[in-house]
Amino acid sequence: MMDLLLQIALDFSVLSLLAVGGAPTVLPEMQRNVVEVHGWMSASQFTDLYAIAQASPGPNILIVCLVGWKVAGLAGALTATLGMVGPSCVLTCLVAGAWDRFREANWRRVVQLGVAPLTVGLMLSSGYLLTRSANDSLAAYALTGATVVALMVTRINPLWLIAAGALIGLAGLV
Amino acid sequence: MSTTPTGTVIPTPYELFTGFLRVALCGFGGVLYWARRVAVEERRWLGEAEFVDVMSLCQFMPGPNTLNLAMVLGLRFCGWRGAMAGFAGLMVAPFLIILVMGMLYTSYGNLPAVQSVLRGVAAVAAGMMVSMGLKMALVARIRNILCLVGIAAFVAVALLRLPLVQVLLVLAPAGIALAWWWQRNVPASARRSGGGT
Numbered sequence: 001m002m003d004l005l006l007q008i009a010l011d012f013s014v015l016s017l018l019a020v021g022g023a024p025t026v027l028p029e030m031q032r033n034v035v036e037v038h039g040w041m042s043a044s045q046f047t048d049l050y051a052i053a054q055a056s057p058g059p060n061i062l063i064v065c066l067v068g069w070k071v072a073g074l075a076g077a078l079t080a081t082l083g084m085v086g087p088s089c090v091l092t093c094l095v096a097g098a099w100d101r102f103r104e105a106n107w108r109r110v111v112q113l114g115v116a117p118l119t120v121g122l123m124l125s126s127g128y129l130l131t132r133s134a135n136d137s138l139a140a141y142a143l144t145g146a147t148v149v150a151l152m153v154t155r156i157n158p159l160w161l162i163a164a165g166a167l168i169g170l171a172g173l174v
Numbered sequence: 175m176s177t178t179p180t181g182t183v184i185p186t187p188y189e190l191f192t193g194f195l196r197v198a199l200c201g202f203g204g205v206l207y208w209a210r211r212v213a214v215e216e217r218r219w220l221g222e223a224e225f226v227d228v229m230s231l232c233q234f235m236p237g238p239n240t241l242n243l244a245m246v247l248g249l250r251f252c253g254w255r256g257a258m259a260g261f262a263g264l265m266v267a268p269f270l271i272i273l274v275m276g277m278l279y280t281s282y283g284n285l286p287a288v289q290s291v292l293r294g295v296a297a298v299a300a301g302m303m304v305s306m307g308l309k310m311a312l313v314a315r316i317r318n319i320l321c322l323v324g325i326a327a328f329v330a331v332a333l334l335r336l337p338l339v340q341v342l343l344v345l346a347p348a349g350i351a352l353a354w355w356w357q358r359n360v361p362a363s364a365r366r367s368g369g370g371t
Binding site for chain 2: 014018019020022023026027028029049050054055060061062065066081091109110121122123126128131141146147162164169170171173
């Protein structure tokens, strides 16, 4: 059990420091670790957990809480969550002071400019992998596509879409 | 609570806690929208431009953007007690709620009805992620040569399934170098944006 918790703490601490842009960027890596490297759950179970995290309030990084819970109960949930947010929080606090000081510095603009496309690429990777593992029918792909269109062209609250997805699922349409 | 000359309000740790608790409990499918609304519009902790400036740090640093924001604002207004207050406000209630959801999933996750609902929600959740990526891709800041870095990241992570550490170790310096070259060698008039946020 201790070994398992240590493994969780280690895995998520590393992810924490890689998570430029937040949960979306490390989701593919998390799935790779949890499903392919450790075999803690199947890809579709992982996708279920992500769906639960999306349907709950709060930062969607809390999927790590569910992953930890699934692997090692309450201790796992706490370990995974603290592992995931601890290192990045400490780092951000340490850097915050310096960041203000270099407000006008050119290197700061260059770094921002260079990292932005990386964040976007990783986010789209997450979207692609979630779409692949969440959907096993044409109707499900259509639902994903409709969600994308709705969010791109309207200002609808995503909560309505989640509720609609739940109903469409319950009706057995996807 | 006290008011500054610019009309913004300096919160206490308790107000930071309640502010981010509100952000957490409203934030279904993404808390960033609510963070801006509470911090800038409702509580007036900081102005619009200041928010963008702080946010650029929070997006660039690893970790959940909104959690970084809670820490940075807490630290700025009330030192480490403020940072703790922001952290607790944003994380504790959602942690408990999601744990209950997880327990329900463990007990009832195999029921056909629950599986059906989750299939629908998962399809929507995937779409939310795709649209967030697309919206960010449409921002002018990366509609130039720098998008190559984003495409490389997508190929490496989504298609080739390479480990993220190696991908970031190669692509982050490459992106920054490319941004540096681009800023020096492409005249400002030919760029779609002058950098920054």
